[in-house]
Amino acid sequence: MEITQSTRMQQFITFMQRANQIAASTDLEPLLDQMLGLLMQVVQAPAGVVYLYEPEGDEQVLTVIRGDTTIRHLLGKHFAADRCLAGYVVRAGKPVFISDVTREPLWNQSIGALSGMGFRTAYCLPLLLQDQPLGAVEIFDLPLTVVDDPDDMTLVQLLCERLTIEIEKTRMLINARRRERRLQALVDIVSHITTTLDRDQLLERIMHHASQLLNVEATSIWLRDERTGDLVLQMATGKESRQLRGEEVRVPAGRGIIGYVTSKGERVLVNDVRNDSRFYRKIDQQSGFVTRSILCLPLRAPTIQLGSGAGVLPAKIIGGAQALNKRDGQSFSAEDVSLFETLASQAATVLQLAWLYERNSRLFLGIIKAVTGAIDLKDPYTRGHSQRVADFAVAIAREMGLSQEMLYHVRIGAILHDVGKIGVGDAILKKPEHLTNEEMGMMKLHPTYGVRLLHDADLEDLLREESSAMAQHHERLDGSGYPLGLKGDEISLIGRIVAVADAFDAMTSSRPYRPAMSLEQTFSILCSAGGTEYDAQCVEALVRAHAQGMIKTQAEREG
């Protein structure tokens, strides 16, 4: 059939309009598929494929197949660029027409050998953007005459140029959006890990987020043992990680990739650990995990400004983080490295913050235990009293279902309840006999002294509950207590709890003027005074806590 120039022109315009419609999409695969369809229409071919080039590995990936279903199983297959037709035309920089593919070695080495296609001719075009390979198009079983038609070949050429541009722009957009999505995930992760100072929870969050962000099979965090320099495994994720629980896993200083990374302060990326002599096989042997690829980074804590006149916590490498075995057979990319570095840096910062919090908590708790312990020691009969009262009070509070925060206040308040005794003379504290009325009057000042001590230290606002425990642990519901003779609701919950805990320890400890009471006797006294002197619910909670073995009297501990 002879085609007139104006019909030609009309066809040409139609193809270009169709190309515009197709190019409006930013979905890469439908775009490739439809553009391939358009090319096949131009040259009246029944089948064709599109390859996309992957520079990493120098491979052509079979991305789109049209018109033939017998080779569907090859979709997604990677072909070495130097051993396939697509690679050949890209290197040649120009199209190639093959009149009999069965005689073409490059064809047979790649797609031909694997397919049951009955194609004979193939027209193969490179997709090049300013000499950069983006992929290739192969069109099969086209009429031989088409190749000799310069108009058709021009149109094919124009459409291939267009396809190249659309691939490049769509990939740029896909990449930018993927980076955007991953950065958004990273921002959320960085914010999320900052909201816990609980070390174990923090490690879990870091590991969990790292696995997801990097799409890896396993992750692990190692911290440096300050004394030996060894790396100690803190937490690991991945199916086999439970094999590593229970016993401590250590890598000696400088050994393995983790040792290298933390001592040199350099990251290590190994996409095949069989090629890396630093790899320390022992952990895999222990866990049964088979490490293929590793991205290992130092956990580099930055200088942290402390405020409150405490200067800085200096920058240092506190350990290392590993991501193992990128999923789906992929390698770690520069983008993975950058994301993991940011995550590791924030992880190191928050680990330091958690350590600081733990240190400060230990300092405060340690010093008040030490001081109140020293006060208790003044009277050999009250040795360990404050600590025991704290244990009892916390057990009561827990049994009453109070919140974790309230348990903490109860613990501190109970440890501190007698700190005011520091203002009572040794002569009274240590006196083995019963106190005179005047001496008892001095002794009864200790709750007031305690509160004044907090007040003078400007700590009343920070230790409001604790202050109440100190002030009220000798008050009684019926108003018979001291120093204020408060009644009923005037006494705070924490005051009632510590009162019961304090009385329980006093009764079950021996005194110079009387032996320790029996448990039966103690519970009987406390229960009968429940509702009059003591809060009945607190007494019941104490009885339950003791029955469950949660607390032990001095005699039970020492006996």
Place this chain on the structure above:
Amino acid sequence: MEITQSTRMQQFITFMQRANQIAASTDLEPLLDQMLGLLMQVVQAPAGVVYLYEPEGDEQVLTVIRGDTTIRHLLGKHFAADRCLAGYVVRAGKPVFISDVTREPLWNQSIGALSGMGFRTAYCLPLLLQDQPLGAVEIFDLPLTVVDDPDDMTLVQLLCERLTIEIEKTRMLINARRRERRLQALVDIVSHITTTLDRDQLLERIMHHASQLLNVEATSIWLRDERTGDLVLQMATGKESRQLRGEEVRVPAGRGIIGYVTSKGERVLVNDVRNDSRFYRKIDQQSGFVTRSILCLPLRAPTIQLGSGAGVLPAKIIGGAQALNKRDGQSFSAEDVSLFETLASQAATVLQLAWLYERNSRLFLGIIKAVTGAIDLKDPYTRGHSQRVADFAVAIAREMGLSQEMLYHVRIGAILHDVGKIGVGDAILKKPEHLTNEEMGMMKLHPTYGVRLLHDADLEDLLREESSAMAQHHERLDGSGYPLGLKGDEISLIGRIVAVADAFDAMTSSRPYRPAMSLEQTFSILCSAGGTEYDAQCVEALVRAHAQGMIKTQAEREG
């Protein structure tokens, strides 16, 4: 000139090839400029412009001008879409040919009235992508015949379609990359603000980063006063912000936009505050700043897991953050809101962490000051001793140029230096006369008691320097001190510093058995013992610190 069909075809192909070349770019303005050039070439026109449509404000923006230099000053100008030709063709959804622009009201209302162009004809084409307006092209002074040539019109139509697609894809890419860039900046900011627990430094970092990220003239942070509910300005940036320094700036609870935001927990975005009755003018009046637009967010601190058995710090709104006056006349975008929300959330988290650190520091420092103060009180003659020794020791250490961290250890160590006296009986501590040898032997145990107290509390590793101060503050360089009779280098720097500070306070305070020594006498004794008993550098530092008025003796304070 008659053009043959095959020449036509050739031209057509050339234009399409050129369009492919132009479209390879992802730089929007050169791409628009070159595509406009191509369109002008098709219709043989001497000039043309491209408008881009901005949905926010419903405006057409004159983005590219070609071929005429007399209207260059209009570049970048915004035209209301309902009052210009570009807007008209977009709404009409089809091209318009105007044979005499001087008679066209829409032309005169917009570009015509402002330009000195001598154009008569204009061909105006909408750029629509699936009915969404992207902009418009106007081509001027084209030959009248061209409009009647269907091939040319088809080609123009094809190129406009192409242009529309390229604008859309390029904008998508530009937007994705801008979001990526801003997210990367946000990640860096979020990481950076987490590395300081110093409240003022933290506020400064938050404000600085917010200004940059959002491109605004001013920012401010307000925290809620727990007692009154008022919002108190913590820090502000912007030229006029220094007007707000010095005195406290408060907004009463619930007043103003900041009060609304923090009480309702909702963000407020006002692009023109004149239209918002909530706006609280008083602050502008105080500072001289003229607020136009506000983005105000609650500072919503999340629940923070504390670890160490302390439960959680509950989630709450701690205040609000404001960004004022987006620069370059822009409005706040949804993207701005999202970025500022993430920043504000992290800011609230780290402000809580800084508050926790400050609280824990205050707790520890407060309790050791209170306890050592109570011990000092046992002997009326040593009232305030530990605190004064701490002040002196820190002054010495500062004068010696020690680091902020060491100053902190010196302060804690000096406050604690006599804590071991808690283990020495009142009878000895309070005895007004000279002690017997046996009593002195008991007294000399206090450094050892102090160290044991830290040891029993398992705090030796956390308070290593402090422990050394407690152990060695009675050691002397020549070996004449106690408890170990250490010599020279065996005594730590902190031990030497606290020894001098302790001796200085003892000498300058009155005792039952002697009055306070004069300063001259004290310095003379200390200086002559410098190098034998005391570290000479420490003594010199003390003398310098006193000369500079950095420290005051008990007599100087009370006198």
